Amino acid sequence: MHRRWFAPLLPLALVALACSSRTTAPQPLHAAAPHEEGRADSGAGGGSEEDATTAARLDALAQARAADTFGRRRQAATNDAATGWAGEQVVNPNVDDWEPAVATDPHDPYIYILTTRYGQPAPCRSHCPSPYIALTVSSDNGASWGAQVPIWGVKGSKAQYDPTITVVPDTGVVYAFFLNADRHGGFSTLFIKSIDHGQTWTDPVRPNGQVSWTDKPELTTSPSGQDVYVSWNGPTGGDLWVGVSHDSGATWKQIRVVNSRRYFYAYDGIVLPDGTVIFSESSFRYTCAGSGSSNCVSSGQVWHHAVISRDNGDTWENVIVAKVPIGEDCFSFGCGEFYTGQTSVATDANGRPVFAYEGPLTDGGPQTSYVTISTNEGRTWGDATAVSVNGEDSTQPRVVGTGRGDYRLWYMQTSDGDLQKPDGTHYWNVWYRSSTDGGLTWSAPLKISDASAGAAPYIHTDPSGNTGFDEIYGDYGEIGITSTGKTIGVWGEGISYFGPGGCWFNIQT
Template sequence: MNPPFPGGFRACAEASRVAALALLWLGATALPAADRRPHEQPGDPPAEAAALPRDRGPAAAFVVGEFESVQVNVDADGLNVTGDAANEPTLAVSPLDRRRIAVGWRQFDSIASNFREAGLNVSLDGGHTWEAMTTLGDGVFGSDPVLAAAHDGTFHYTTLHADPYWTEVYRSLDDLASWEAPVYAFGGDKEWTAVDRTQGQGRGHLYQAWDYAGCCGDDWFARSIDGGASFQSPLPIATQPFWGTTTVGPAGEVWVAGTHFGYNTFSAARSTNAQDPSATPSFDLTSGLNLGGALVFNAGSGPNPGGLLGQVWIDIDRSAHPQRRGWIYVLATVDPFAGSDPHDVHFIRSTDGGLTWSAPVRVNDDTVGNGAWQWFGTMSVAPDGRIDAVWNDTRNAQPPSGYQSQLFYSYSEDGGSTWSPNVALSPPFDPHLGWPNQNKLGDYYGMVSDRVGADVIYAATFGGEQNVFYLRIGDRDCNDNGVGDATDIATGFDTDLDGSGIPDRCEADQDGDGAVDALDNCVAIPNRNQNDADENGAGDACDVFSDGFETGDSGRWSQSVP
């Protein structure tokens, strides 16, 4: 259990900074244009991968206790390619078949060049093994990758182009076998994309927000209402939050969170009508946030001197919990106003739809004042409401104020009031190794939570170079019943005739619609979209009560029994 973050501010200098930022929040000041510089800029020319000498070596797994980190940026033989770099990873998991995972990252073909591309690899067995890495758009600048998976198993990969700034989105409609040509998505630097997986009118919509270095002036938000085939013209968000994330709540509401110029004020903005395809999206609620510290970037020192120490994460409880459903959570790595620690992971929540917010809670449980860095704080929320957080941590370095980092983990099962004892997931690594002609490890990591655990993607330098690693927290839960696969097999709940460790129902697809039987809400009738209008667990394609009438009601059935 962690106490709430202690109140109070650093002495006068910090009070002055807070006062100045209060004026900024009220619109009384503005930073000069020079401080609005973009932070993703092309520099070196591309390094032609085919012309580079390419030694291969083992891509070793790194194990700490029960946690195994598996390298993702590998060739067709599962080998590491030396002399390149990979960082700033993102991932998405198919809701139709959890064996299918896509990972994106910034791919540098040579550490002698900071030119990067949209790196990609996929796993078809739940992260145990990985195919051959590739790039989307060979020789094309690509940065700030963001992956999202839709309700029908469509994968969306957003990537940033620069000079001028804009984004494009690639789609995979065939279970990661191929990717369509990219679609122009307006966009800009530090973009984040979310997809609506509710059963509401916004189902399948994509929402994207970015920062001041973008295509379209002060218009920082765009949506797609046709599943990513096209994007509508962007619109403004009043408080202009940036360097954060976007998410969709259980009622189809869209939330964007981020920081502002000055970096120690934050806000969250909500749109309830973006889900309506006939409406012009607007943000009907904006909330100022106090995270108890400031966001830091390009510090010139620290573990990630040329990048962010973390971005602002927002997510929502989508569980059936009678009190917590709809609660809104925000987590960020901040330089705390109180105390001498350089960076901590702080968490806040709203229990009333964003009208009010809690005091910050310190998630990392190391000794306050030990000088340790907690950075790249990352959050995701499981379908049952559990909140997962991972971050890099130097508490075990000698001294703790050094930069040797390990990936750490904590979770909360009570809406963020208390957090589990922190656990190290990875061996230590030096984040200052393997820089690809720029001094950072990227700006963020990625994580997707389920009822049993979480899929994590992160960058580290275990072999002396930047690589991307997949790590599973907890057992896998391919049938989404909240019980680990190993337990389901051991108890006889599921069979495993081929001895793969994966329940047979998670490998079978009797109607051939791409949704494995264990997750298909209509097993015998193809229904890849998995629509379930009354949300009773039976897909509309085979639900005799899909018009909302139940046994004993007056009215008529919309379908006969298949």
């Protein structure tokens, strides 16, 4: 779903603040407590606004198909692949896919991609979700791909969003979470798993228990898969919740970690070799036109958080990694505050996590993507290192680690000095960098969104001759490392925030 439930207003005049990258100490949160029911106000808008967004996305798709501007590939995707990469490919050129997730098996050649699929025929006979989560599997590290199928048909499901997926390192079992829009108007997080590489799935379990409303689930697991953690924002003004299971997802307890006026969003999660759990999150304060209004806008600063447990999920602490101003607005039709507040976190075998985030130097300015390192399991974080180009707008940094000191990262970035088209939108690309020294230094940027102009109706050449796509399509993309040590990145590209668009990926050779 859209990262914010809120319809945009005119930008507020905010105080300009420098990007904070100083070492920070944890702020304790209350100990784990049994779940408590909150009022079902997701901040504003709720299911009715998501219904409107889905309707707008389906309408944009119908118009594009009627005009014959979307729905079939007209040429090869890539004529000039990035050095060392296979070349960008679209998951399916004939469908409207939004917001992908990816998981790789560290020991076997399996890759799993999930997408949120709009406007396709119903995947079941009755009471089918729309959109639904589609699964695509490769059993040969991306050389070929199997059929694209619904991951799970849930009776009574109105729609499915926000997929996330992982492979249990020690067993190869696949865990998946997604957001389920219940027909009575609520949103619940569902957990399913597969022991046969995605051919069949267990019946869903609700990690949120009796918590009445959830959004933006993000998961991580111990190497054995016995300890599973999922973070989401809950029913009382976006408060941060965590679901914890110690029996491979069979049963769950729910913990309300934060009770504040800030609205939290989870983006990534890891378990360090010593069992420490870290979720990367961001939080906002919103100002609304009135009680229950969907006319809300973020104000103040974006805070980037490492939310950490050192006792198997019983208690949690909040480390504020950085506080940054609000970044540039998104001018694409329908998107409002789309680019701000993205984070990611990764670890290697040394247990020295790298945290990626974004932020501008001044309010409303172009964002820079940064990384910062912790040498003490997330208690404090060092000075931030910029990885994107100064003067361009950057968002969605995604980082993954392996081995000892081996980190890989991609991020979105505009071109031509944050050039805006006449309608205010940009040309976007995906850039890749890697580190072999634990994130201290990074390789030169390499553009891996290397599809040729015209490969899709939203891929064009800008006035300087650079090829890019019209709009980021999805609140996030993901990154993984295959069993042969190659990087795969997945992300969304589209005509506008409402689309249509597609999910794309590129794999190292």
